[in-house]
Amino acid sequence: MKSIKVIVAGPRGKMGSEALRMIESSETLELVACLDRKNGGKQVKEIEELPNMDAMIYEDAEQCFSEIDADVLVDLTTPEYGYKHTKLALQHNIRPVVGTTGFKPEQLEELRELAESKGLGTIIAPNFAVGAVLMMQFAKWAAKYFPDVEIIEKHHDQKLDAPSGTAVKTAELIEEVRESKQQGHPEEKETMQGARGANHDGIHIHSVRLPGLVAHQEVMFGSPGQSLTIKHDSYHRGSFMSGVEMAVKEVMRLDTLVYGLENIME
Ligand SMILES: NC(=O)C1=CN([C@@H]2O[C@H](COP(=O)(O)OP(=O)(O)OC[C@H]3O[C@@H](n4cnc5c(N)ncnc54)[C@H](OP(=O)(O)O)[C@@H]3O)[C@@H](O)[C@H]2O)C=CC1
Numbered sequence: 032m033k034s035i036k037v038i039v040a041g042p043r044g045k046m047g048s049e050a051l052r053m054i055e056s057s058e059t060l061e062l063v064a065c066l067d068r069k070n071g072g073k074q075v076k077e078i079e080e081l082p083n084m085d086a087m088i089y090e091d092a093e094q095c096f097s098e099i100d101a102d103v104l105v106d107l108t109t110p111e112y113g114y115k116h117t118k119l120a121l122q123h124n125i126r127p128v129v130g131t132t133g134f135k136p137e138q139l140e141e142l143r144e145l146a147e148s149k150g151l152g153t154i155i156a157p158n159f160a161v162g163a164v165l166m167m168q169f170a171k172w173a174a175k176y177f178p179d180v181e182i183i184e185k186h187h188d189q190k191l192d193a194p195s196g197t198a199v200k201t202a203e204l205i206e207e208v209r210e211s212k213q214q215g216h217p218e219e220k221e222t223m224q225g226a227r228g229a230n231h232d233g234i235h236i237h238s239v240r241l242p243g244l245v246a247h248q249e250v251m252f253g254s255p256g257q258s259l260t261i262k263h264d265s266y267h268r269g270s271f272m273s274g275v276e277m278a279v280k281e282v283m284r285l286d287t288l289v290y291g292l293e294n295i296m297e
């Protein structure tokens with residue numbers, strides 16, 4: 032029985048349109064509205080590229096969350112709007128499941144406090160692909176034994192944020208288990224700005240953007256005489272959808288914010 036009422040923000044996007052198809056075939060999830068920046072007042076089924084579903088499209092988030100009886104907001108938009116939608120959803124007692132990446136640490140903290148004060152489950156997951164979550168966990172484990180590590184993330188050239196949310200989360204997980212250290216030669220100098228990538232607690236992150244790519248990451252560890260590479264590839268956005276569905280179901284049981292799908296995986 033379709034028992035969890037879901038609003039999707041970003042329905043025409045690469046992820047949002049995939050999420051609509053997932054909801055259409057789900058036995059538990061029901062689409063009750065969409066939040067878009069176009070097509071307000073139309074039904075989803077009236078939009079050519081979207082599935083044949085009965086759900087009203089809203090352009091105004093406040094109006095959407097006030098008028099629609101919903102359990103969960105799935106946000107797959109942009110860092111700026113994803114943050115605004117998440118905050119507003121919580122204020123309207125709607126539980127957010129957020130795939131949108133690029134939130135600042137202080138925004139995550141503010142949302143955590145809001146979720147806690149409302150006693151509402153919230154899931155913010157930089158990557159919904161189960162393989163990517165395992166790749167991050169394996170990298171965390173490996174970093175205990177190989178503290179010298181660099182991250183190379185590769186994405187399609189329409190991505191707005193760099194580094195990717197997955198790369199940032201990977202660096203944060205590694206930071207939990209290794210002593211803080213600066214890598215490379217202590218006197219190294221970039222003769223071309225950016226050559227060594229971004230730097231999170233001494234972990235260098237390199238972002239590649241090319242047409243044809245979807246979402247890929249390698250975590251490379253090196254120690255004298257050996258290296259270890261942990262790699263994950265998403266070739267299709269369908270790879271994220273079992274994680275989105277799992278998160279929508281699990282967020283109904285939570286009463287606080289969790290950051291990362293690993294927190295709800297057994
Ligand atoms: N957690 C995960 O597993 C994954 C997360 N992502 C993240 O999800 C987000 C979306 O990615 P992707 O689908 O590839 O991006 P797209 O650019 O394809 O989709 C984003 C959609 O959001 C729409 N949008 C922008 N502003 C608003 C607004 N104010 N209200 C409603 N909709 C809005 C855009 O509209 P318009 O078309 O008019 O610009 C677009 O349709 C990104 O942050 C990405 O990093 C992506 C893949 C996996």
Ligand SMILES: O=C(O)C1=N[C@H](C(=O)O)C[C@H](O)C1
Binds near residue numbers: 157
């Ligand atoms: O924008 C994308 O495409 C992706 N974004 C997420 C991220 O920033 O890590 C997840 C995945 O890598 C795809």
